Amino acid sequence: MTAAGASPALAPAPAAAPAPDATAATRSGLRFQDVTVAYHGTTVLDGFTLEVAPGEVVALLGPSGSGKTTALRTAAGFTTPLRGRVHIGGRDVTDLPPYRRGIGMVVQQYALFPHLRVEQNVAFGLKAHKTPRAEIAGRVARALEMTGMGGYARRYPRELSGGQQQRVAIARALAIRPDVLLLDEPLSALDAQLRSGMLAELARLHRELPHVSILYVTHDQMEALTLADRIAVMKDARLVDCDTPQRLYRRPGDTFTAAFVGQANLLPVTVEWHDGSVSLAGTTLRGTPSAGLAPGDDAVLCIRPHLVRLGAEGDPGALAGTVADVQWRGAGHRLLVDLDAGPHLTADLGELRVPPLPGERVTLRFDPEDAVVLPAAGEDRRDG
Numbered sequence: 511m512t513a514a515g516a517s518p519a520l521a522p523a524p525a526a527a528p529a530p531d532a533t534a535a536t537r538s539g540l541r542f543q544d545v546t547v548a549y550h551g552t553t554v555l556d557g558f559t560l561e562v563a564p565g566e567v568v569a570l571l572g573p574s575g576s577g578k579t580t581a582l583r584t585a586a587g588f589t590t591p592l593r594g595r596v597h598i599g600g601r602d603v604t605d606l607p608p609y610r611r612g613i614g615m616v617v618q619q620y621a622l623f624p625h626l627r628v629e630q631n632v633a634f635g636l637k638a639h640k641t642p643r644a645e646i647a648g649r650v651a652r653a654l655e656m657t658g659m660g661g662y663a664r665r666y667p668r669e670l671s672g673g674q675q676q677r678v679a680i681a682r683a684l685a686i687r688p689d690v691l692l693l694d695e696p697l698s699a700l701d702a703q704l705r706s707g708m709l710a711e712l713a714r715l716h717r718e719l720p721h722v723s724i725l726y727v728t729h730d731q732m733e734a735l736t737l738a739d740r741i742a743v744m745k746d747a748r749l750v751d752c753d754t755p756q757r758l759y760r761r762p763g764d765t766f767t768a769a770f771v772g773q774a775n776l777l778p779v780t781v782e783w784h785d786g787s788v789s790l791a792g793t794t795l796r797g798t799p800s801a802g803l804a805p806g807d808d809a810v811l812c813i814r815p816h817l818v819r820l821g822a823e824g825d826p827g828a829l830a831g832t833v834a835d836v837q838w839r840g841a842g843h844r845l846l847v848d849l850d851a852g853p854h855l856t857a858d859l860g861e862l863r864v865p866p867l868p869g870e871r872v873t874l875r876f877d878p879e880d881a882v883v884l885p886a887a888g889e890d891r892r893d894g
């Protein structure tokens with residue numbers, strides 16, 4: 511997280527539009543076209559192209575330092591690209607200052623003015639954007655109502671909880687009626703319970719604002735899976751994958767995405783045949799093959815922990831092993847199993863009446879249609 515929210519004056523204006531750019535995709539809510547950003551000669555965003563349609567929520571997911579906040583700051587106008595263009599609502603805004611882009615932005619650290627009351631904080635952006643005085647009170651009240659903060663207008667930020675402060679920050683961003691809402695880890699300062707409540711609130715807000723495009727930066731795959739229409743996966747300054755949460759989760763294109771979007775067992779295997787048969791130290795397993803894999807290739811079999819089951823010796827594709835650890839996780843048991851075939855496997859099972867003990871022998875299995883065979887990529891390999 512960079513200091514994306516240093517300025518609380520994040521809410522921009524509905525401002526006078528420049529001449530429409532004929533080359534811009536007019537259906538675009540927000541569009542990055544081949545955007546490259548460098549700091550001190552180091553490229554931190556590399557040829558970034560992404561479109562967020564009106565009404566669409568796209569989550570930017572990726573490891574720390576992969577360029578997520580930089581992409582957001584470039585959309586907001588706080589960072590100038592070395593190359594490439596940014597379009598909002600079909601207009602090329604690359605050379606416009608933040609307050610003329612029609613965006614609202616919410617960052618992790620709320621960034622409220624401590625000396626202003628809630629209503630003044632929300633009104634701040636409206637005044638900065640020369641909203642007619644007669645309209646301000648109504649728009650402030652409406653934005654506070656939408657975020658459930660109607661009863662807190664006269665309070666100061668210090669009199670609010672973290673979750674309430676973040677609601678005010680969201681109200682301030684919404685008050686200017688933005689076309690594009692940029693959210694940079696807006697829930698990461700909140701505790702787990704509050705976060706899940708706020709996630710539901712954001713989903714509700716989005717239903718109330720069906721035309722607003724939302725770009726949502728997060729580390730948290732659950733937030734991305736819950737809220738996003740599409741997830742854009744970042745790695746080393748580049749966009750490496752972008753698809754619906756379901757497709758990325760069920761059919762990831764590579765081991766990096768598999769490990770980053772949800773938890774994954776990634777088993778090193780050798781391709782036996784084009785039909786998805788692979789060999790794990792002599793045991794034949796089956797999965798859905800990725801294109802381009804040929805018999806004899808090194809590959810990785812990806813199976814989600816919750817799709818692994820207890821099996822019986824002799825089942826096709828049964829994997830025998832020794833229980834290394836058993837964790838009770840409320841909704842069920844997690845087994846960590848050292849497979850006889852080499853790697854360890856994580857299995858998230860339902861509640862077991864008689865869970866095995868560490869050291870006991872178990873047999874595990876999974877359905878071939880639940881597993882994906884991916885090209886090997888040693889450096890990306892991680893287990894769930």
Ligand SMILES: Nc1ncnc2c1ncn2[C@@H]1O[C@H](COP(=O)(O)OP(=O)(O)OP(=O)(O)O)[C@@H](O)[C@H]1O
Nearest residue numbers: 511512549554572573574575576577578579580581
């Ligand atoms: N103002 C700056 N000056 C120099 N380097 C910067 C600046 N802002 C960001 N960087 C560098 O750019 C790279 C990308 O940073 P960015 O904040 O976009 O990553 P991120 O994916 O959002 O990370 P995180 O998840 O930790 O917030 C990092 O290596 C970071 O150190």
